[in-house]
Amino acid sequence: MKRFLWALLALPLSVLAAEPAATSAAATAATAAPAIGSGVAGQLTQLVFGLLLVLGLIFFLAWLLRRVQQAGPAGKGQVIELIGSRALGPRDRLMLVQVGNEQILLGLSPGTITALHVLKEPVQVPSTSEKATPEFAQHLLKILGKDQKDKK
Numbered sequence: 001m002k003r004f005l006w007a008l009l010a011l012p013l014s015v016l017a018a019e020p021a022a023t024s025a026a027a028t029a030a031t032a033a034p035a036i037g038s039g040v041a042g043q044l045t046q047l048v049f050g051l052l053l054v055l056g057l058i059f060f061l062a063w064l065l066r067r068v069q070q071a072g073p074a075g076k077g078q079v080i081e082l083i084g085s086r087a088l089g090p091r092d093r094l095m096l097v098q099v100g101n102e103q104i105l106l107g108l109s110p111g112t113i114t115a116l117h118v119l120k121e122p123v124q125v126p127s128t129s130e131k132a133t134p135e136f137a138q139h140l141l142k143i144l145g146k147d148q149k150d151k152k
Helices: 002-032 040-070 135-144
Strands: 080-087 093-099 102-109 112-119
Touching: none
Parallel strands: none
Antiparallel strands: 080 093, 093 102, 102 112
16 A cells, blocks of 8 residues: 555656656757647646646545544444533533443533533433434424335
């Protein structure tokens, strides 16, 4: 994988290194006959291919970064778990986190995190296997005459 990345990065440099020989050959050919691809169309083609190469490299690096981030530990060995969250205002929140066997109520505001309370008895969060459908979606399905089971 590293060889591939280095080859992609070295490609523009190899083109630049080969250019002086091509220009000297073009200069000798220009004296004998006019150069065919040295016009505006040749420059435009070179510009488009360069742009496509840069865009392809950007998309490849974004894909690679996303892939590397997903390869990290995904929930294995996590000691801190978010139980619930509630917005108090546009920038203030209450969060209930579980660390080991303790649950802690945290207050989050811009620039600060404050432990508000450590619960003596952990809050039991009911696990629902069925997703809750918002009221608007239920009402819309009823108006359209579709049953909830048709949606699945």
